[in-house]
Amino acid sequence: MEEELLLVDASTGEPLAVSGAVLAAADRCAGECSKGRQEQEHVFEKELQREQVEFNTKPVTEMGELRDEIVRWRAEASRHAASAGALVAALGTSPLPVRPSLSAGKRYRWIAEQFCLTAQEQLTCGCHVHVAVESDAEGVAVLDRIRPWLPVLTAMSANSPFWQGADSGYASYRSRVWDRLPSAGPEGVFGSADRYHEHVRAMVDSGVLHDEGMIYFDARLSATYPTVEVRVADVCLEAGTTVLLAAVVRALVETAARAWRAGEPPARIGTGLLRLAAWRAGRSGLDGPLLHPRTMRETAPADAVLALYEYVREALVDHGDRDRVSAEIAVLLDRGNGARAQRALLSERGDLAGVVLGCAELTTAEPAS
Numbered sequence: 325m326e327e328e329l330l331l332v333d334a335s336t337g338e339p340l341a342v343s344g345a346v347l348a349a350a351d352r353c354a355g356e357c358s359k360g361r362q363e364q365e366h367v368f369e370k371e372l373q374r375e376q377v378e379f380n381t382k383p384v385t386e387m388g389e390l391r392d393e394i395v396r397w398r399a400e401a402s403r404h405a406a407s408a409g410a411l412v413a414a415l416g417t418s419p420l421p422v423r424p425s426l427s428a429g430k431r432y433r434w435i436a437e438q439f440c441l442t443a444q445e446q447l448t449c450g451c452h453v454h455v456a457v458e459s460d461a462e463g464v465a466v467l468d469r470i471r472p473w474l475p476v477l478t479a480m481s482a483n484s485p486f487w488q489g490a491d492s493g494y495a496s497y498r499s500r501v502w503d504r505l506p507s508a509g510p511e512g513v514f515g516s517a518d519r520y521h522e523h524v525r526a527m528v529d530s531g532v533l534h535d536e537g538m539i540y541f542d543a544r545l546s547a548t549y550p551t552v553e554v555r556v557a558d559v560c561l562e563a564g565t566t567v568l569l570a571a572v573v574r575a576l577v578e579t580a581a582r583a584w585r586a587g588e589p590p591a592r593i594g595t596g597l598l599r600l601a602a603w604r605a606g607r608s609g610l611d612g613p614l615l616h617p618r619t620m621r622e623t624a625p626a627d628a629v630l631a632l633y634e635y636v637r638e639a640l641v642d643h644g645d646r647d648r649v650s651a652e653i654a655v656l657l658d659r660g661n662g663a664r665a666q667r668a669l670l671s672e673r674g675d676l677a678g679v680v681l682g683c684a685e686l687t688t689a690e691p692a693s
Contacts, residue, residue: 325381325390325570327559328371328449329401329412329687337680339418339447341374341425345408346401353404367397368404372432373424373447377401377412383456387571387645391691394563402688411684416449416484416498416558419666419676434534442505448498449559451481453570454551455577460517463545463552465584466577467520468513472593472617473576474542474556475605476632479625481557481569482609483662486676495609495663498558499602506532508540510598513590520545542602552577556602561662561683564691568652571645575636582639593620609663610656626657 331340350368367379379401381393401412424447426436436443457463482495494500503509507527514520524539533539536547546553554573560566601615604622608614610629613622617631633640633653640646659665662683669682 325394325454325566326378326452327394327398327414327566328376328378328451329398329559330415330418330447330449331375331377331405331408331410332413332418332680332684334406334409334411336420337413337677337684338420339375339422339424340408340410342405342408342410343370343374343377343427346377346404346410349404349407350400353400368401370427370429372427372435372443374427375418375422375424375447376449377405383454387567387648390570391563391567394566395690398563398688411681412687413680413684414449414483414559414561414662414687415666415680415683416482416496416662417487417501418447419486419489419679421489422447431534435538438532438534439505446501446505448484448501450498450502450555451557451559451566451569453554453557453573454546454549455554455574456549456551457577457581460520460545462581462584464514464517464520465590466552466580467511467541467543467545468515468590469580469583469588470543470554470576471510471513471598472591472601472620473632473635474510474554475598475601476614476617476628477554477569477573478556478558478602478605479609479614480572480629480656480661481560481565482606483558483561483666485663485666486679489676491667494607495611495661496558496606499556499606502540503602505538505540507538509542510595510602511541512595513592558662561665561686562689562691563687564652565656565661567691568649568656571640571643571649572632572636575639575643575645575649576632578639578643579636591618610661611664629653629657 369378379397384390484498487497542556543554610625614628616623669679
């Protein structure tokens, strides 16, 4: 799992460009633990903007262990941020107005020069789920078969209703800002690993992209790990929702791989329709209609989420995750996602600073077992 967190002022909730200080604190901690012969991984990384920081969990197979990882590294991020006078908040976008500050580095400068205002405004925090696959052939077969289901994940994780001090009207405005980048969004059916790699090489060779790391598909083969990487989710406000997302994504990948091995073809849904489904998910979240993954017609959000659950249920059973996921989905549909929580905080606390500070509290809260 990869989670991107917003760094905010502990008093005002405004984004703070202190990622350098936070990463330095993390490095010092890792060095001290190493001297004391305690295990301390280097899990924190910088992102495009200095107002955010990312951490990566270790690979795990059990969702309880993943829960512990998420809780641990959110707490560590909070501790390192405190040394720089900041809090961490799991927010897909900043509710308060911000002029982001680009991180140092040649690659980031290239991105800023190439994409101009799009890059300057790109302060968004997502959650990426990596699931191991046995080969590129299996990975591409999975990519071809999970396409219709990805917008449901966006709706479940939606956690970015505010943009530059105003309600955007969207549940996941992060998804709309992110899709301004030219390689972002859904892709067509590739059919084979060779065609996938040929497509990626052609995109990089075009000169529009700096490198393969800028292949920002909704789901892709990781350039670093032997995994399928699903990238459509906002960073989830609460750690428990992150674990739910991970369990569903793992089951989705496994279900698609089984379908491939059984000779079942992928659904031939056009990329244009998938873009509509992604827009609808970003707009509605769980508070309005979604496009049903099988019919591409509007349906109630609960119907789309439960269709996803039924599609992956056998894999959930095999991984021992069915009861956990079933219970968490029921809670999510009843309570709502991060977008609903943020709007409720605005109603309760009266201003966007209160929203940010309330979300910072929820970010590091201990989830229910």
